[in-house]
Structure formats: structure tokens, C-alpha cells
Amino acid sequence: MLRKIIKYFFILAFLVIILFSCGKKKSNLIVIILPPQNNPFFKSEGVGAEAKAKELGYETLLLIHDDDPQKQMELFETAIARNAAAIILDNAGADATVAAVKKAKDAGIPSFLIDREMNATNIAISQIVSDNYQGAKLGAEEFVRLMGEKGDYVELVGKESDTNAGIRSKGYHDIIDQFPDMKMVSRQSANWDQTEAFEKMESILQAHPNIKGVICGNDTMAMGAMAALKNAGKDNVIVVGFDGSNDVRDSILAGEIKATVLQPAYREAEMAVEQADKYLKTGSTGLPEKQLKECVLITKDNASKLETFQLKD
Numbered sequence: 001m002l003r004k005i006i007k008y009f010f011i012l013a014f015l016v017i018i019l020f021s022c023g024k025k026k027s028n029l030i031v032i033i034l035p036p037q038n039n040p041f042f043k044s045e046g047v048g049a050e051a052k053a054k055e056l057g058y059e060t061l062l063l064i065h066d067d068d069p070q071k072q073m074e075l076f077e078t079a080i081a082r083n084a085a086a087i088i089l090d091n092a093g094a095d096a097t098v099a100a101v102k103k104a105k106d107a108g109i110p111s112f113l114i115d116r117e118m119n120a121t122n123i124a125i126s127q128i129v130s131d132n133y134q135g136a137k138l139g140a141e142e143f144v145r146l147m148g149e150k151g152d153y154v155e156l157v158g159k160e161s162d163t164n165a166g167i168r169s170k171g172y173h174d175i176i177d178q179f180p181d182m183k184m185v186s187r188q189s190a191n192w193d194q195t196e197a198f199e200k201m202e203s204i205l206q207a208h209p210n211i212k213g214v215i216c217g218n219d220t221m222a223m224g225a226m227a228a229l230k231n232a233g234k235d236n237v238i239v240v241g242f243d244g245s246n247d248v249r250d251s252i253l254a255g256e257i258k259a260t261v262l263q264p265a266y267r268e269a270e271m272a273v274e275q276a277d278k279y280l281k282t283g284s285t286g287l288p289e290k291q292l293k294e295c296v297l298i299t300k301d302n303a304s305k306l307e308t309f310q311l312k313d
Contacts, residue, residue: 030058030276031079032088035067039192039220040245041265042090044309045114048269049088056277058085067159069096076100080107086276087111088269094119094163110279112272115265117163121289126275128291130263132164135242135295136171139261142297143176143215143240146258150181151212154204156225158192158217165189168217168242176215185211190221197224205232213238219245219260226257244298244309252303262296265309 030053035042046062053060061082065072072092079087080103087104089111091097097118101111105123113127121127147153155172158165176182185208190197197216201224205211214229214237216222222241229237235256241248244262251257275285298306305311 027083027085028057028059029061029082029084030086030088030273031061031063031075031082031084033063033065033072033075033079034090035092036064040247041115041219041243041309044266045090045269047308048266049114049273052270052273053088056273058273058277065092067092069093069100072097073100073103076104080104080109084109085280088272088276089113089124090115091118093161096161098123110276112276112279114268114272115164115263117290119163124289125279126272126285126287126291127289128268128271128275128293129164130268130295131292132167132263132295133171134292135261135263136168137175138295138297139240139242139259140172140175140215142259142299143172143213143238144179144182146238146240147182147213149179152183152185152208152210153213153215154201154208154211154225155184155187156190156197156200156214156216156221157187158189158221160189162192165192165217172215190216190224192218192220194220194224194227197221198228199224201225201228202232205229205234209234211237213240215239216241219243219248222257222260223247223251226251230256244296244306246306246308249298249303249306252298252300255300258299260298262298262306262309262311264293267310268293 032049037043050060063075069092098120101123111124113124117127157169186204188200190200214225219241226239239257241260248260279285
């Protein structure tokens with residue numbers, strides 16, 4: 001009788017081992033978590049990431065955090081519950097994101113960040129971002145040239161919780177502040193938003209009707225500023241943006257907005273998926289975690305080659 005009990009015990013133990021070793025099926029799902037898709041920059045990230053993931057044989061799930069850190073954490077929990085193979089992320093805050101990415105890492109899910117860095121290293125596998133400082137200097141140099149190195153101007157900055165907003169503003173001022181005849185009469189955040197930029201620009205014009213230029217932290221705000229200027233009959237004011245959107249491309253070609261700075265959103269999203277694929281197959285991307293990609297100045301000379309945040313030959 002004892003021998004039978006021992007025999008059954010070993011059979012049961014063997015079955016338990018088999019169940020545990022086979023129970024968790026390898027995931028084929030890449031979860032893509034992004035800011036609101038009404039911004040064409042973020043939309044192009046989603047299109048690029050999904051297309052590349054499907055090309056490489058993965059299923060995808062696109063989720064939107066609305067720049068809300070709490071919602072972002074909930075979406076990470078969804079990705080963990082879905083047993084995601086990897087997460088592609090344009091984050092909702094440099095500090096707030098750290099806990100979410102660590103939670104995914106602890107669950108065995110690697111994260112690959114694009115566009116926005118977070119304030120920690122060795123938690124995500126990759127952080128692929130445009131060189132916002134280099135790009136901002138390019139934009140500022142063109143802005144100074146267009147302004148003739150003098151005149152009153154306005155700066156519209158992005159969301160304060162986004163490190164890119166501060167980096168771009170610093171790049172702008174490291175160039176513009178070298179010219180004493182250029183005077184900033186107002187600096188306000190429009191939170192990357194077109195409608196808010198329109199409203200802020202209307203208000204600024206009431207206090208400073210004779211401004212000569214507006215330099216913006218992104219193209220969406222540049223479009224809002226340009227609309228307000230046109231509405232006030234001041235479409236001769238120089239406007240410069242940052243991102244390289246199709247909307248601003250068309251505005252440049254129409255002689256309205258004067259310049260922008262291209263950061264390759266679509267390609268960076270593709271790269272994140274390619275690196276996720278390599279990491280999942282080999283355990284390494286073969287690249288450093290922090291990866292900076294150069295930006296390109298877009299003016300009327302090359303705007304016709306711009307398409308969906310990429311320069312076409």
C-alpha cells in the first residue's frame with residue numbers, strides 16, 4: 001500500500017512539473033502605449049509601430065494614456081495581465097513612468113521607450129529619442145535669421161512634466177539669448193495643444209500686438225498660434241515649430257509658418273519594435289539603452305520632401 005502511495009505521489013509531482021513548464025504560453029503580443037492620437041506626431045508613432053510589429057509577425061494592442069500617469073499605470077497592468085511580450089511606450093511623465101516600467105520589468109516584460117525619456121536608467125531596455133537639444137538649436141538659428149537678429153517675440157512651450165519641453169526651450173535660448181536685440185515679451189505653456197495655443201496666442205496679442213515672431217515647442221502649438229495670428233490679421237508674424245508634421249509642411253509650402261524641425265517619429269517607432277524583436281529572440285539589442293537621433297531643419301527648400309515625419313528622397 002505504501003509503495004502505491006509513493007508511486008502515485010511521484011506521478012502527481014511529475015504532472016505538476018509538466019503543467020508548470022507548459023502552462024504559460026509564450027506571448028506574441030506587443031502592446032503599444034502612446035499619448036493622444038489627435039496629435040499627428042503621436043499618431044505616426046502608432047502607425048509605424050503597428051506596421052513594423054505586424055510585419056515581424058506579432059499581434060498588437062494600441063492603448064492611449066492621455067498623458068495621465070495613473071491611466072498609464074492601469075494600461076501597464078493591462079499589458080501585464082495580457083502577458084505581453086514587450087511594451088512600446090511614449091510616456092506620460094519622466095518621473096511618473098519609472099514605477100510603471102519597473103512593474104512591467106518585474107513581471108518579465110521589457111519596455112522600449114520612444115520620443116520621451118524617463119528619469120531612470122537600467123529599467124527599460126531602450127530609450128530612443130530625438131536629439132531635442134540639437135534640433136532646438138537648429139530651429140532657433142533659423143528663427144534668429146528670419147527675425148533679422150532683432151525684435152519682440154513669444155515662446156510657446158510644451159507640457160511642463162515632459163522633459164522634451166525643457167530641453168527644447170533650453171536649446172532655443174542658448175541660441176536666441178546671444179542676440180541682445182531679440183526680446184522675449186511672453187513665454188507660456190500651451191501643453192502641446194493646438195486649441196490651447198490658439199487661445200494663448202489670442203491673449204498674448206492683446207498685451208503685445210506688435211510682436212515680430214513666435215517660436216513654438218511643437219508643430220501642433222505652431223498651428224494654433226498661426227491660426228490666431230491669421231485671425232487677427234497678423235499672418236506676417238514669423239512662426240517656427242518643431243516636429244515635422246504634414247500640417248506644418250503644407251503651411252510652410254503655403255508661405256505661412258516659416259520653418260520646423262523634423263524628428264523622425266515614424267522611424268523611431270519602427271526601431272523600437274525592431275529592437276524589441278531582437279531582444280526577445282537573443283536577449284540583447286546590441287545597442288546602448290539611450291539612443292539619440294539627429295533632427296533636420298525643414299524650410300520651404302525641402303518641405304516638399306517631407307511625408308509623415310520622414311524625409312523622402
